[in-house]
Amino acid sequence: QSALTQPRSVSGSPGQSVTISCTGTSSDVGGYDYVSWYQQHPGKAPQLMIRNVNRRPSGVPDRFSGSKSGNTASLTISGLQAEDEGDYYCSSYAGSNGVVFGGGTRLTVL
Amino acid sequence: EVRLLESGGGLVQPGGSLRLSCAASGFTFSSFAMSWVRQAPGKGLEWVSSISISGGNTYYADSVKGRFTVSRDTSKSTLFLQLNSLRAEDTAVYYCATVLGTVDPFEYWGQGTLVSVSS
Numbered sequence: 001q002s003a004l005t006q007p008r009s010v011s012g013s014p015g016q017s018v019t020i021s022c023t024g025t026s027s028d029v030g031g032y033d034y035v036s037w038y039q040q041h042p043g044k045a046p047q048l049m050i051r052n053v054n055r056r057p058s059g060v061p062d063r064f065s066g067s068k069s070g071n072t073a074s075l076t077i078s079g080l081q082a083e084d085e086g087d088y089y090c091s092s093y094a095g096s097n098g099v100v101f102g103g104g105t106r107l108t109v110l
Numbered sequence: 111e112v113r114l115l116e117s118g119g120g121l122v123q124p125g126g127s128l129r130l131s132c133a134a135s136g137f138t139f140s141s142f143a144m145s146w147v148r149q150a151p152g153k154g155l156e157w158v159s160s161i162s163i164s165g166g167n168t169y170y171a172d173s174v175k176g177r178f179t180v181s182r183d184t185s186k187s188t189l190f191l192q193l194n195s196l197r198a199e200d201t202a203v204y205y206c207a208t209v210l211g212t213v214d215p216f217e218y219w220g221q222g223t224l225v226s227v228s229s
Contacts, residue, residue, distance in 0.1 A: 089155050099214045101157065104154040
């Protein structure tokens, strides 16, 4: 059982928007603005897409955005493209417990 | 170009040991904290350990505390993870990653090295 809860799967058609949720507790997501999101394609290493809740690293398209409300963080992908298909993981700093990840969400572009 | 190249994985019996290495290039290794993250076959990501820029501060997940040791050699731009008392549940691809903060987020990742623990 993962520390952070994500939906197992989400889907959307090209051009649409999808949102992936990530629910934790006041000891992780709710306690720090250190939520990150990673994209992983099959057989590849993860790629950082969002850090510090809503900051995009250089090179990440602005179609990707992050937010947080209370103990739940969200990743929104707008204008879905075929290459967005893959697994998405959220993570949060958790103080003395280090870093916790969500179980991952499989995004399917229909 | 940032490059992280892990090595040292392989098949080991329960209770055995391995030492993983992560050779870094393309950036100033001495300016970044580093981490190890693992992924069991078909499963999600799990943070394992982080080490500060100086190497003076180390952090571990409860699942590996007391069994794994992280270290770094700045002169060789290399990160290490010593794995002792290995268990079947330690079977995973181990990734090294650069850290933007103290323990996370993980900005650049290597391609990983597979550790299999089985008799």
